[in-house]
Amino acid sequence: MCEQIKEIYAYREMLRNLVAKELRARYKGSVLGFLWTFFNPLLMLVVYNVVFSFVMRAQIENYAMFLFVALLPWNYLSVSVLQGAASLVQNGALIKKIYFPREVLPLSVVLANLVNYLLSLLILVPALLAFKIKLTAALLAFPVVLLVETMLVTSLALCVSAANVYFRDLEHIVGILMTVWFFLTPVLYPVDIIPAKVKPFFSLNPATPLMEAYRAIFFYGRWPDWASLGYLAAGLAVLLTLSLVFFNRLQRNIAEEI
Amino acid sequence: MAAVEVVNLWKKFRIYHERAISLKERVIFWGRQRAEDFWALKNINLTVPRGTTVGLIGRNGSGKSTLLKVISRILYPTEGEVRVKGRVSTLLELGAGFHPDFTGRENIFLNASILGLTRKEIKERLDDIIAFAELGDFIDNPVRNYSSGMYMRLGFAVAVHVDPEILLIDEVLAVGDLAFQEKCLARIRELQGQGKTIIFVTHAPKQVAELCDLAVWLDRGEIRMQGPAREVARAYAEFMGGAAG
Ligand SMILES: Nc1ncnc2c1ncn2[C@@H]1O[C@H](COP(=O)(O)OP(=O)(O)OP(=O)(O)O)[C@@H](O)[C@H]1O
Ligand SMILES: [Mg+2]
Numbered sequence: 069m070c071e072q073i074k075e076i077y078a079y080r081e082m083l084r085n086l087v088a089k090e091l092r093a094r095y096k097g098s099v100l101g102f103l104w105t106f107f108n109p110l111l112m113l114v115v116y117n118v119v120f121s122f123v124m125r126a127q128i129e130n131y132a133m134f135l136f137v138a139l140l141p142w143n144y145l146s147v148s149v150l151q152g153a154a155s156l157v158q159n160g161a162l163i164k165k166i167y168f169p170r171e172v173l174p175l176s177v178v179l180a181n182l183v184n185y186l187l188s189l190l191i192l193v194p195a196l197l198a199f200k201i202k203l204t205a206a207l208l209a210f211p212v213v214l215l216v217e218t219m220l221v222t223s224l225a226l227c228v229s230a231a232n233v234y235f236r237d238l239e240h241i242v243g244i245l246m247t248v249w250f251f252l253t254p255v256l257y258p259v260d261i262i263p264a265k266v267k268p269f270f271s272l273n274p275a276t277p278l279m280e281a282y283r284a285i286f287f288y289g290r291w292p293d294w295a296s297l298g299y300l301a302a303g304l305a306v307l308l309t310l311s312l313v314f315f316n317r318l319q320r321n322i323a324e325e326i
Numbered sequence: 327m328a329a330v331e332v333v334n335l336w337k338k339f340r341i342y343h344e345r346a347i348s349l350k351e352r353v354i355f356w357g358r359q360r361a362e363d364f365w366a367l368k369n370i371n372l373t374v375p376r377g378t379t380v381g382l383i384g385r386n387g388s389g390k391s392t393l394l395k396v397i398s399r400i401l402y403p404t405e406g407e408v409r410v411k412g413r414v415s416t417l418l419e420l421g422a423g424f425h426p427d428f429t430g431r432e433n434i435f436l437n438a439s440i441l442g443l444t445r446k447e448i449k450e451r452l453d454d455i456i457a458f459a460e461l462g463d464f465i466d467n468p469v470r471n472y473s474s475g476m477y478m479r480l481g482f483a484v485a486v487h488v489d490p491e492i493l494l495i496d497e498v499l500a501v502g503d504l505a506f507q508e509k510c511l512a513r514i515r516e517l518q519g520q521g522k523t524i525i526f527v528t529h530a531p532k533q534v535a536e537l538c539d540l541a542v543w544l545d546r547g548e549i550r551m552q553g554p555a556r557e558v559a560r561a562y563a564e565f566m567g568g569a570a571g
Pocket of ligand 1: 323324339340341364366384385386387388389390391392393
């Protein structure tokens, strides 16, 4: 495990280049260039705002912001897992010809999406201000929440990418599962509307405390629930370790299976 | 001191007739998937002392590339062990990982980082790599505009400047025009002079005799002969001559 992490660190320049390549490929060729980064979240913001304040009047005040605050980190999770799933298979040619720690490929997807998410904050924060939502010191908890989420995202991306080499339709299955997971996670709705009967199931969902935490710090201006974040972080540390071991085991035959 | 040590190495490939690659198919064809085992390497034992150059020869499909891939950790041994001391650079295919839309210069950074260099190391080598590739102003053009020879030149230039302790080369010496081939061979000799360990695959017994200290002759996954380069090269040339005539 230590060896594995050391190796990945030794290839940090490759990781950096792949992230740059990914970001560049995503935004190249557009007239707006770099500004394109902002376009997607901005468009989302406008659409949600129109839909939820005029078309489908929501009960929650500032519903568009309520949603936006959780939707952005959800997208970071879901897009990373979906793209991560394909990352090894897509780079099969490279894997067959050059040795490098294979973890670099799914990790580069996660990091590129992390950067994307951070850039989208440049839209989120002004939007929050525009809607007169108070930003408080609770924002200081953001790096912690982001770190915990990144542990989850990394674990999933590692596992799914390696398994996808052996079961090629996993990508599609993951797509469906992510949609189901989305509706089971309080992104569109607040946790309090979940009936008490099914609440225990919801608390098993690692994305629930994360979305709650993002909402607390950005929307309600409150500190997140440290206890549940702490349990989650401990659980995710175990998951991440297991994922690295799992990946390491599966990667042995990747070059010949791809 | 051995730079590379291969101990009782066996490598098995599974050859599938109908490959069930998806979960759906695996469930449907449960237990009915026909696969045969193919042993591409059988009980290979090999010690490469530091600073020597070893030639790998053998007919097509004898397992040369497979052996290089196992040593470079692209493939994982089925049984046995490979011990490697020092940084390895493998040249299986030049320019693997080049991005067509990036310029030659950008690709140097990308490719060298895939080969495991840090940013600082790449910057130190950048001028040498550019000089070696001799691409002139094309270095700042996207590589999709390169001819295949230019592409190879850049790939080779990066690979030989990684400055590995151990260099594994698979039939890539035959790239480029004659002048560039000469340059590549000269660079190999220079690396030999610096005490690097080199293992390379070739089909030319003459090249083995000229460049290598030791040689290994692989035949259907087994070592048929290993020893001083000249002797092995001669035996192989005689055998191939006999097989042809
Ligand atoms: N991924 C793979 N799956 C199944 N069989 C393989 C795989 N890679 C190689 N083989 C088989 O292993 C044997 C050795 O292949 P290898 O590429 O090592 O030969 P080689 O000595 O390099 O030949 P050449 O001179 O043609 O390059 C061949 O019979 C080949 O079909
Ligand atoms: Mg070969």
